Amino acid sequence: MTNRISIDDIAKIAGVSRGTVSRAFNERSDISKKTRAKILEISRKHNYFPNNSARGLAKGKTECIGIVVPDLRNPFMPEMITAIEKAAKKHGFSALLSISDGNDETQSKILTRMAFGQVDGIITTPCETAESIRMLNSVNTKIPVVCLKNFDGLRCSSVSYNDRIGVQQLLEHLVGLGHMRIAFVSPPESQWTVSARYAAYDEILDSLKIKYRKNYELPPDSNPTDIWKNVGKLIFDSSNRNIPTAILAFDDIIAVHVMKAAEAYGKKVPHDVSVAGFDNISFSAISSVPLTTVCVNRERLGETAMELLLRRLKDEIKSEELHHIVLIPELVVRSSTAAPHVLRK
Amino acid sequence: MTNRISIDDIAKIAGVSRGTVSRAFNERSDISKKTRAKILEISRKHNYFPNNSARGLAKGKTECIGIVVPDLRNPFMPEMITAIEKAAKKHGFSALLSISDGNDETQSKILTRMAFGQVDGIITTPCETAESIRMLNSVNTKIPVVCLKNFDGLRCSSVSYNDRIGVQQLLEHLVGLGHMRIAFVSPPESQWTVSARYAAYDEILDSLKIKYRKNYELPPDSNPTDIWKNVGKLIFDSSNRNIPTAILAFDDIIAVHVMKAAEAYGKKVPHDVSVAGFDNISFSAISSVPLTTVCVNRERLGETAMELLLRRLKDEIKSEELHHIVLIPELVVRSSTAAPHVLRK
DNA sequence: GCATCTCGTCCGCTCGGGTTC
DNA sequence: GGAACCCGAGCGGACGAGATG
Structure with a gap:
């Protein structure tokens, strides 16, 4: 990391405080249009953009969702993932893709890492073992999990089709x-x-x-x-x-x-x-x-899963409140x- | 974020300092096997894991790579991505997947965000426009970029096939x-x-x-x-x-x-x-x-791209030093x- | 002198109470 | 009395110099 230019540098150049620069990038209200424009202009000129980790740490969120699937061999998966990523992007989220290989342990490692500040929520086609279910239920108490399947014992919201x-x-x-x-x-x-x-x-x-x-x-x-x-x-x-x-x-x-x-x-x-x-x-x-x-319809499947996740993230839905949405195939x-x-x- | 348990809590419970807990999780040498084992055990019991953003901020790296592709419609892509993700995982990296839709601007936004602390390096099948090339060359001076194509004007390392x-x-x-x-x-x-x-x-x-x-x-x-x-x-x-x-x-x-x-x-x-x-x-x-x-061979393609990226990340290769690896098809x-x-x- | 651990600083940013005009 | 901005305290962990045995 050469080239490191931080919020302080921009603040100094713009002749404002750090907080003001932050406000410019976070679309907050208490900043004048002019200052905001000026700051963004200066940032562009100096090729500055707020650091993701720092932002994640300070905000307690990452603006990133995790997608965990067993594999991509069935073309259904990529189509599904495309839809999810699209919906995520629409809401300002990035997507972390992880392939579990249908393996319990791999899935477990992935979920652990994701649950600890790597992503804000998870959309997954999970393994079906007892251990996997236990793990998912546990992760779901920490960050929202939406499953693309629904089966016995799973206490996560789900979007699936009939x-x-x-x-x-x-x-x-x-x-x-x-x-x-x-x-x-x-x-x-x-x-x-x-x-x-x-x-x-x-x-x-x-x-x-x-x-x-x-x-x-x-x-x-x-x-x-x-x-x-x-x-x-x-x-x-x-x-x-x-x-x-x-x-x-x-x-x-x-x-x-x-x-x-x-x-x-x-x-x-x-x-x-x-x-x-x-x-x-x-x-x-x-x-x-x-x-x-x-x-x-994968588009709908992906969008619906993302929307369900978003509502959990916005605290419109509590983790105890399970939603199971079932789409009708054609x-x-x-x-x-x-x-x-x-x-x- | 309820349930928040941090390094300090674990340190307190284990009766050690924060730094020691950190060392336990980072496989550093100056910690006794016993302390390490004890700390990991306590962490497991209390369901603790170091926060990703905080770690990323402190270390200046994310252990995450970005994969940017135009779409997943051709089955070649998912196969490619599977190989990259696998190689990344092998080296402890997660993979952020972003779909550019073959669109210049979308790609540009993705790359900007990625370049600012979201990932440590990028593997991409880029758009071929002049603007895209300019952008890639610029990003490559900030974090390593490996392209899965190689064409005129591109000043990034690449892995492709003949x-x-x-x-x-x-x-x-x-x-x-x-x-x-x-x-x-x-x-x-x-x-x-x-x-x-x-x-x-x-x-x-x-x-x-x-x-x-x-x-x-x-x-x-x-x-x-x-x-x-x-x-x-x-x-x-x-x-x-x-x-x-x-x-x-x-x-x-x-x-x-x-x-x-x-x-x-x-x-x-x-x-x-x-x-x-x-x-x-x-x-x-x-x-x-x-x-x-x-x-x-996608496996090789993915692995090779990841290895090239890793060498840049480890500073074995400088950003000015372009490597173009061309695989032979069968x-x-x-x-x-x-x-x-x-x-x- | 060496293995092991503690402490304080810093990473870059967000947030909200307080200040200014 | 707002609108616009400043300031300082975290967020959770990494790291290295120094302390302890």
């Missing part, structure tokens, strides 16, 4: 097309969201008086680019006598793998099998067969779903 | 397969990287004694999911008498659109037209026809390229 309605829209769409054998394909790691969507799948088919159930669970060891091979073996293998006519994938990524697997086994989508996903990631619109899926019908082949003959 | 070699590998691959009519498809916005790749395309074909040149430039107004429609009109329209047998796309995303367009016009990839991309984003391995592309041959149809008859 999995059940998403699943319902997709299933009703498929059943409406005439499908009676709809399978569910779930990812290797079992998370809360997976169970939630499966439960919805089960119950909604129930309400639609459909008996068929089939849950294909992907093996955990698969190489991310080879998932479709396992999908193929699991579902389309010729020895499988009871192939579903439609497949509800846990998310769009898996759906793409399902389509690829189908193709590899000579099945046409949607002619031989319909496929639907979840999330509407940008790629699903341009996949070889554009994917029918369910869309949650069905996006594309070409990967159609009436089952048998019906069309 | 576009020319990437293009060369792809072209030699295509020409080796027998292609004589290879077109280049470039994105709407014209950036430095586009010209660099086009220049490489031109010169390398020259050196391979191939005359054919064709640059399809995508219109700027296209909806991100509809790019392929424009590609189709541009390239595969039946009135186009001189359709190339192979297409070199600026990046994988465009390549995917090219493949989709080809399909829409009844052309089979690679039977009727070969397609190659750039970047090897995760999706290109699972697109309907897996894409031939060129791969740069060819990844998949199924989207093959010998041209005519040859195979």
